Amino acid sequence: MNDGPQAAAAVDLLTRALAAATAPHDRLPILLDLADRLAGIDARRALALAQEADALAERLENQPARAQALYLQGRCADLLLDHGSALDLYERALRAFEAARDDVAVARTLRAISFVHDALGDFSRALDYQFRALALDQRSGNEDSRAATLRTIGVVYSNSGDPAAGLDFYRRSLALCTSPADAVERGKTLNNIGINLKNLGQLDEARDALIEAHDAFAALGLPLQQAATLNNLGLVLQRRGMLAEAERTFREALALSEATGYRHGVAHASVSLGRLCLEQDRIDEARTLLGDALAACERHNLKTREYEVHEALAEFHDKIGDTARALAHFRRFHALERDVQSEAARDKLRALQIQFELSAARREAEIERERQEALTRANAELDALNISLTEANLQKTMLLDQLERQTYEDALTGLANRRRLDQRLADEFALALRHGRPLAVAMADLDRFKAVNDRYSHAVGDAALRATAKILASQVRHTDLVARFGGEEFVIVLVETDAEAALRVCEKLRAAIAHHNWGAIHPGLSLTISIGVSADTSLPSHDRMLAMADRNLYAAKAAGRNRVVG
Numbered sequence: 054m055n056d057g058p059q060a061a062a063a064v065d066l067l068t069r070a071l072a073a074a075t076a077p078h079d080r081l082p083i084l085l086d087l088a089d090r091l092a093g094i095d096a097r098r099a100l101a102l103a104q105e106a107d108a109l110a111e112r113l114e115n116q117p118a119r120a121q122a123l124y125l126q127g128r129c130a131d132l133l134l135d136h137g138s139a140l141d142l143y144e145r146a147l148r149a150f151e152a153a154r155d156d157v158a159v160a161r162t163l164r165a166i167s168f169v170h171d172a173l174g175d176f177s178r179a180l181d182y183q184f185r186a187l188a189l190d191q192r193s194g195n196e197d198s199r200a201a202t203l204r205t206i207g208v209v210y211s212n213s214g215d216p217a218a219g220l221d222f223y224r225r226s227l228a229l230c231t232s233p234a235d236a237v238e239r240g241k242t243l244n245n246i247g248i249n250l251k252n253l254g255q256l257d258e259a260r261d262a263l264i265e266a267h268d269a270f271a272a273l274g275l276p277l278q279q280a281a282t283l284n285n286l287g288l289v290l291q292r293r294g295m296l297a298e299a300e301r302t303f304r305e306a307l308a309l310s311e312a313t314g315y316r317h318g319v320a321h322a323s324v325s326l327g328r329l330c331l332e333q334d335r336i337d338e339a340r341t342l343l344g345d346a347l348a349a350c351e352r353h354n355l356k357t358r359e360y361e362v363h364e365a366l367a368e369f370h371d372k373i374g375d376t377a378r379a380l381a382h383f384r385r386f387h388a389l390e391r392d393v394q395s396e397a398a399r400d401k402l403r404a405l406q407i408q409f410e411l412s413a414a415r416r417e418a419e420i421e422r423e424r425q426e427a428l429t430r431a432n433a434e435l436d437a438l439n440i441s442l443t444e445a446n447l448q449k450t451m452l453l454d455q456l457e458r459q460t461y462e463d464a465l466t467g468l469a470n471r472r473r474l475d476q477r478l479a480d481e482f483a484l485a486l487r488h489g490r491p492l493a494v495a496m497a498d499l500d501r502f503k504a505v506n507d508r509y510s511h512a513v514g515d516a517a518l519r520a521t522a523k524i525l526a527s528q529v530r531h532t533d534l535v536a537r538f539g540g541e542e543f544v545i546v547l548v549e550t551d552a553e554a555a556l557r558v559c560e561k562l563r564a565a566i567a568h569h570n571w572g573a574i575h576p577g578l579s580l581t582i583s584i585g586v587s588a589d590t591s592l593p594s595h596d597r598m599l600a601m602a603d604r605n606l607y608a609a610k611a612a613g614r615n616r617v618v619g
Contacts, residue, residue: 064090079117081109088125092132099569100129119148124162131169139169156193160186164205176213183209191540194505194514197238204242207249216249220359221604223249229611237278240269244282251289259289274559280309280318287325300329320349320358324365331369339369360389420456465515465535466522474536478546493547493555493588494595496602497525497562498615500581502541513575521582524565529558544599552619559584559617567615583609586619 067087074080084106091099106446107122127142143166150158163186170179183206190199203226211219223246230239243266252258263286269276283306290299303326310318323346330339343366350359363386459472469477478494485492499505499521506514520539525535525543534546545562547555563582571578585597585605609618 064094066501077109079541081106081113081115082216083215084109085118085121088122088129092125092128096129096132100126100133103129107603114147114425117153117155120146120153120155123149124158124165127162127165131165131172136173138170140166142314143169156189157195157198160189160195160198160202163189164202167205167209171209171212176209179209183194188539191542192505194540195505196229199233200226200235200238203229203244205246211245211249213251216252218247220246221254221590224611225607228535230605231451236269236273240266240273240275240278240282243269244278244285247282247289251285251292256289256293260286260293263289269563276309276313277315277318280306280313280315280322283309284318284321284325287322291325291329294332296329300326301617303329316349316353317355317358320346320353320362323349324358326363327367327369331372336373343369360386363389385454436566463522466519466537467532468522468526468538468543471536471538474538474544474546477534477536478595478599480543481546481548482590482598485590490549491551491554491588492590492598493550493552493586494598494602495545495547495555495559495562495584495586496538496599496606497543497545497559497582497584498606498610499541499566500583500610502580505578505580509575509578513578516574517571517578517580520569520571521566521580524569525562528562528565550588552586554588556617556619558584559619563617581615583614584617586617588619 064087067090071080071083071087074083084102088099088102091102094109099531103122103125104489107119107126110116110119110122123142123146127139127146129137130139130142143162146161147159147166150162163182165188167179167182170176170368183202186202187199187206189194190202203222207219207222207226208614209219210216210222213550223242227239227242227246229235230242243262247259247263247266250256250262263282267279267286270276270282283302283304287299287302287306288597290296290302301599303322306318307322308321308615309315323342327339327342327346330336330342343362346362347359347366350362363382367379367382369385370382371528396599462468463470481492484490502514502517502599505517518537521541521543522537525545529545529547532548533550536544536546545559547558550558563584566580566582569580571580583606585602585608587601587605589598589601592598605618609616612618
């Protein structure tokens, strides 16, 4: 959704700049910028520009630019529905970004790969990539990327037919969008929330979310996003029976879409208005609007929208008694639906083939790497044969101890790590059920911790995390467990502790963090923590208890932070 007058002017300016640039170093950034801007307008031209940038970056040995060129080629292939090539290019870009240690680009590429699998209907694999991106966001402390990943996880859950789970992730994403710089991401998330609330039948809440999204896009001067949101809002108003308001909303969406050249928006608004007019027996208006929608779809090859238009035209001709035309449109609707499904199936087979080839190549590389490592270890062992048996045994014991600690201990804080947490919480949950004893688990997250890294440095952030770990561990019993969950998140397992006692303990933890002398680490440093608590052992599993604590943590964040919610 980047085709409009302003985008066209920028493309024209870059095209002229590219024609004037002769030196390779001058052409490369222009090629990348122009390909990025053209991707959503003319994917074939953008693909050719990205391929030229790729070849130029390779010749200049500019690896970051080559990674970006590969990513753009993958994006263009995705837009052209060549999903197999898109996966191959995205995977190559991913390896290049990982080699460059560009965490933001790695997370963005993981999300892009996820959306290809989402389009192919492989929701499980799509979620695997999304959660890899989320884990990276949590480790790096990048809340902007984390907000984007949480939202896109919500998209995958929603597309898989679970709008309630999708809504939960959208709301977690929205809680992170608190600064003016997050306005665009906030608008996108509100629009997604509105769609899911509509699908769940919560129409009043859906309307409020979509209106807020529309207002955000209007304030930012983003007419294409406004049009998309208005189309969704119109459907909500129509379902609520507010037909006059729905019609005004659809017409505003149509005007904005036509003014900016947003093709999908034109088709969406036209068919929605056509159905609305048909519902009100405004036959001539319905005929014109549905005809306009069909023309837009045929002109721009919008197959997924076109078969919806043919379905509406079948309903239209059936209503006016033209059975022959109704049947013709109905047959065309089914033929297009089959074509779209067949294309998706072919793409999926090609993507699976490429995925298999990539996996095979990785396995071969891993086998070779392990062989080389084994040879290196063997040589090292031969060189060390002069060490006495006692010293060798001592070294082995020390290494085993170290390995044991690494298996269950977080390297930065010395707390239990995620693996130890999962094992211990599962055991305590089973004991609580077997003996009818209470159990509580708390999820804690340092408030606005990204600002600490940004303002004071990651070294200060690491020192703050170590201090937090000591405070939490010192305030609970030795029978309890404090674990680092990831990034600035911690989990506390409180054994034989009911809900009331758990809230008291967590309030003590919250106060200890709030009143700690953080200035000893760096002048001006101040931290608070938000905590979500779950003590419901009637839940099906320990994972669900942890998820409940996470939702309560989200509620604590949404309620203003620096508080405990159970």
